[in-house]
Amino acid sequence: MTDMTSTHPGAADLHTDTALHEGAEEKRLGLWLTLPAQLLVLFIALFPILMQIYISLTDWSPLDGIPWYRAYELWIGLLNYADLASDPRFWSALWRTCIVMAICVPVQFLLGLGLAILFVDDFRGKRVLYSTILVPMMVVPAVAGYMFFMLFQSGGPVNDILSMFAGRPVTIAWLSDPDLALFATIVSDIWQWTPLMFLILLAGMVSVPQDQQMAAVLLGASWTRRFFTIVLPRMKTIIIIAVAIRVIENFKVFDNFYIMTGGGPGVATETISIYIYKVTQQELIWGYVAAIALAILIVLSIVSALAIKKLRGAQQ
Amino acid sequence: MQNLGKRFGDFTALADMDLTIGSGEFVALLGPSGCGKSTTMNMIAGMLDPTHGDISFDGRNMNGVPMAKRGVGFVFQNYAIFTHMTVRDNLAYGLKSQRVPRAEITRRVSEIAELLQLTPMLDRRAAGLSVNILQRLAIGRSAVVEPAIFLLDEPLSNVDAAFRAVMRAELKSLQRQFKQTMVYVTHDQLEAMTMADRIAVMDHGKLLQVGTPLDVYNHPADTFVARFIGAPGMNLLRGRVTGADTGLTVDLGAAGHCPLRAGQGGDVLFGFRPEQVHPDPAGPMEMTVTTVERIGARTILHLAAGDHSAKAVLDSETPVPDQGEQFRFAVTPDDVRLFDAATERAL
Numbered sequence: 318m319t320d321m322t323s324t325h326p327g328a329a330d331l332h333t334d335t336a337l338h339e340g341a342e343e344k345r346l347g348l349w350l351t352l353p354a355q356l357l358v359l360f361i362a363l364f365p366i367l368m369q370i371y372i373s374l375t376d377w378s379p380l381d382g383i384p385w386y387r388a389y390e391l392w393i394g395l396l397n398y399a400d401l402a403s404d405p406r407f408w409s410a411l412w413r414t415c416i417v418m419a420i421c422v423p424v425q426f427l428l429g430l431g432l433a434i435l436f437v438d439d440f441r442g443k444r445v446l447y448s449t450i451l452v453p454m455m456v457v458p459a460v461a462g463y464m465f466f467m468l469f470q471s472g473g474p475v476n477d478i479l480s481m482f483a484g485r486p487v488t489i490a491w492l493s494d495p496d497l498a499l500f501a502t503i504v505s506d507i508w509q510w511t512p513l514m515f516l517i518l519l520a521g522m523v524s525v526p527q528d529q530q531m532a533a534v535l536l537g538a539s540w541t542r543r544f545f546t547i548v549l550p551r552m553k554t555i556i557i558i559a560v561a562i563r564v565i566e567n568f569k570v571f572d573n574f575y576i577m578t579g580g581g582p583g584v585a586t587e588t589i590s591i592y593i594y595k596v597t598q599q600e601l602i603w604g605y606v607a608a609i610a611l612a613i614l615i616v617l618s619i620v621s622a623l624a625i626k627k628l629r630g631a632q633q
Numbered sequence: 634m635q636n637l638g639k640r641f642g643d644f645t646a647l648a649d650m651d652l653t654i655g656s657g658e659f660v661a662l663l664g665p666s667g668c669g670k671s672t673t674m675n676m677i678a679g680m681l682d683p684t685h686g687d688i689s690f691d692g693r694n695m696n697g698v699p700m701a702k703r704g705v706g707f708v709f710q711n712y713a714i715f716t717h718m719t720v721r722d723n724l725a726y727g728l729k730s731q732r733v734p735r736a737e738i739t740r741r742v743s744e745i746a747e748l749l750q751l752t753p754m755l756d757r758r759a760a761g762l763s764v765n766i767l768q769r770l771a772i773g774r775s776a777v778v779e780p781a782i783f784l785l786d787e788p789l790s791n792v793d794a795a796f797r798a799v800m801r802a803e804l805k806s807l808q809r810q811f812k813q814t815m816v817y818v819t820h821d822q823l824e825a826m827t828m829a830d831r832i833a834v835m836d837h838g839k840l841l842q843v844g845t846p847l848d849v850y851n852h853p854a855d856t857f858v859a860r861f862i863g864a865p866g867m868n869l870l871r872g873r874v875t876g877a878d879t880g881l882t883v884d885l886g887a888a889g890h891c892p893l894r895a896g897q898g899g900d901v902l903f904g905f906r907p908e909q910v911h912p913d914p915a916g917p918m919e920m921t922v923t924t925v926e927r928i929g930a931r932t933i934l935h936l937a938a939g940d941h942s943a944k945a946v947l948d949s950e951t952p953v954p955d956q957g958e959q960f961r962f963a964v965t966p967d968d969v970r971l972f973d974a975a976t977e978r979a980l
Contacts, residue, residue: 528713535678535700535707536727536778546726550717 366614373397373607380601388604397608407609409584410592413499417588418567421506425563426556428507429514433522434544436515454512462576465505466492469577495585498578502586505573510566514559521555522548553631561624565617589613646672647838650686654782654816659808661817661829665861669838670818674784677816678705690781706775706783706813711791712767714774716760720751723759723770727778741777748810749773764792765800772807783808783815789824801827822862826850834858852970856902856977859970865907865933868943871974872903883971887939889918894966900974907933909968910945912953916963922954936960 368385374395377388401407436447453461468475469491479487491501525548533543549556571590574580580587580595587595589609597606647669654660662670675681677688679700688695695703715723724745728738746752749769754762759770768788775783788804789797805828808815819825825832826846833843834857842854853859859867872883874896881893883903891903920936920943932953934945945962947953954960971980 526713528709528711529715531680532707532709532713532715532774533726533730535703535705536730536774537701538726538730539701542730546718547715553717 366611369607369611369614372604373611375604376602377604378601379603391604393604397605398612400605401608401612406584406587406592407589410587410589413586414568414570414588414590417499417503417506417570418564420503421510421567422560422563424507425511425514426518426560428511429516429518429559432511432515433519436519437522450515451512453509454516456509458509458572459576461505461509462573465501465508465573466577469501492578493582495582498582498586502574502577505577506567506570509573510563514563517555517559517562518552521552521559524555525551554628557624557627557631561621564620564624568613568617568620647676650840652833652840652843654814656814657812659805659815659817659828659830661819661825661832662835663819663822663825663832663861664835665820667837668835670820670835671786672838673835674786674816674818677782678707678784679703704778704781706772706778706780708768708771708775708783708785708788710786710788712771712788714759714762714767714770716758718759719756720746720759720762720770721755723774724751724755724777726774731778745773745777749807764796765803768800768804769807772804776811776813781814783813785815785817787819787821789819789821797824804828822864826862834861836861852979853904854979856904856972859904859972863906865944865946867904867906867970869902869904869972870941870943872901874898874901874971883969885918885938885941888920888941888943889916889938891917891964891969892966893969893971896971896980901980902972902974902977904970904972905964905968907944907946909964910947910962911964912947912951912960913963914961916961918963919959919961922956922958922960925953925956934960 372385372388374392374397375388376391376393376396377383377385379385381391383390432450436443456464467473470476471488471490473491475491476487476489479489489497491497529547529551530543533547538546569590570588571594574586574588575591575594578586580591584592593606593609593613596602596609650669650673652660662673664670672681676683679695679698683696690703715726718726721742724742725738728741733741742755743752746755749772751766751769751773754766759767762770771788772783785804789800792800801824808828817825817829829846831843832846832849834841834849836857842849842858844852849858850862853862853867856869859869870885870888872885872890874881874883874893876898881896882890883893883896883901884890885903920938920941922934923937923942924935926933926935927949930949932947932949932951934947934953936943936945945960972978973980
């Protein structure tokens with residue numbers, strides 16, 4: 318349909334030079350009128366980041382007794398970044414966060430997709446079940462953390478249920494075993510955020526044109542073939558959005574992890590956010606924290622950029 | 634189709650339809666919205682199950698056969714092309730779904746592409762193709778799996794009027810080329826008249842008449858078909874048939890009278906095509922001109938007399954009276970169609 322305009326190249330010539338000139342003038346006036354607001358928005362958006370960059374190049378701490386804008390007196394250049402590069406705790410927290418993400422996002426995606434498939438058709442009690450499934454998403458993450466903290470106590474419901482099946486008392490110390498603690502926190506994240514994945518994927522699935530699927534049926538395509546050749550490809554955009562949201566959110570995971578384990582035992586569940594929190598609260602070296610925060614911002618920006626690039630590709 | 638019916642709750646979408654479609658025939662289901670034509674088509678395709686009655690292909694009963702197994706080609710209103718795939722993948726979709734060997738898929742796809750002149754764009758993405766290419770692709774995609782019957786659901790309704798004539802011609806020639814049985818659902822009589830071998834006129838879930846386009850035009854089975862077919866439709870005036878010395882005539886009250894060839898005495902609806910009005914200063918019928926519409930090659934007169942209203946279509950050369958003037962005309966007895974005043978069926 319876009320050809321319609323290009324087939325009439327003469328149309329553009331109808332505009333006289335004066336009209337073009339007036340257009341440019343009008344544009345410039347518009348820029349001047351909106352400039353103050355644009356600068357304000359730019360300032361609000363960029364100020365915290367610029368401040369972070371500035372602080373990250375110093376050894377400043379609020380306990381030093383000098384205001385932040387005089388932090389240049391403690392200028393250390395890129396030393397914080399050098400420290401960061403050789404900080405094993407930072408790298409292990411980053412690696413752990415990536416593992417959590419690599420488990421949580423695919424599991425949430427597959428569960429969400431499965432639920433979406435079930436909910437795309439009508440069945441009895443669909444509305445009630447639908448609202449029920451969405452409940453975890455609405456629970457405050459800190460509360461969810463506390464719920465799972467209780468569930469995974471050695472005398473808690475999870476062990477009680479396992480005892481019933483095992484026929485003998487099970488007393489697994491979920492939250493004090495390094496591997497199991499990570500498992501328990503991951504379970505809590507999956508519980509809380511699968512519904513969001515489900516909600517987004519269902520919206521995408523419902524919007525796949527019905528007649529396309531009907532056409533595929535009439536051509537003799539099986540359900541599986543339809544799903545992989547029509548439904549999934551048509552959901553590409555929404556899948557990229559859903560996964561990108563969850564990857565970014567998962568990178569920032571904090572509340573439930575912190576409440577369930579405090580990052581422990583040891584550093585077994587210490588994600589990047591928990592690590593930053595601890596450095597800030599316990600060691601008060603803000604220049605260093607700023608450096609970590611910027612490093613993460615860069616990582617997430619790359620993730621977002623990749624997602625946006627993929628989206629552009631999918632929309633063409 | 635025998636005794637085919639469909640009810641949605643208390644609503645009867647289709648009542649006792651009997652229709653036999655010959656192999657290679659192009660049948661148009663024609664009727665206004667809600668007449669049951671789409672319901673009929675969806676039942677042929679297997680998207681809906683009939684409430685009663687049978688559908689058979691080649692003597693094989695299709696009731697309960699899932700739509701994937703019926704061998705029905707369906708061209709959707711918007712063509713339902715898989716726009717995220719290439720033209721080639723669209724054409725190959727059905728064959729791949731039926732697990733046809735790869736070498737045969739390649740051969741059949743290139744054959745059909747050649748036939749439909751789609752070869753140059755086989756590797757283009759189907760998104761952004763023009764509408765006539767989409768139509769060819771939609772037909773090709775279904776035709777490549779060699780369906781027993783082709784169903785087309787108003788495929789031209791999204792096409793702008795100027796292009797429709799091109800698309801109609803192309804569709805008709807494709808149908809001839811494939812010698813394919815086609816059922817075409819439309820509310821546009823022009824499409825039905827120009828393309829179909831036979832037209833099935835439907836209204837309110839009833840099949841009113843089946844026949845060739847000329848048959849349906851010349852010998853409408855009832856007043857609905859008479860009004861629906863033709864633009865403008867047939868004029869119908871209430872009258873009374875009386876036998877006089879000079880022969881049988883129909884008395885039209887304020888509009889005069891008209892001689893008849895045959896008929897019985899009684900109340901009738903007197904029907905004649907607007908195109909068959911002959912201006913005649915000594916004609917037996919007279920009505921007042923209320924509007925004169927000049928549309929290039931033809932002139933349409935809107936006429937009234939008493940409770941009667943009618944239209945006359947004359948070619949633009951013919952001198953016509955002005956608005957408000959009296960218009961005298963005659964209708965040849967051969968062109969007269971009479972309908973029973975009570976049942977509205979043709980006499």
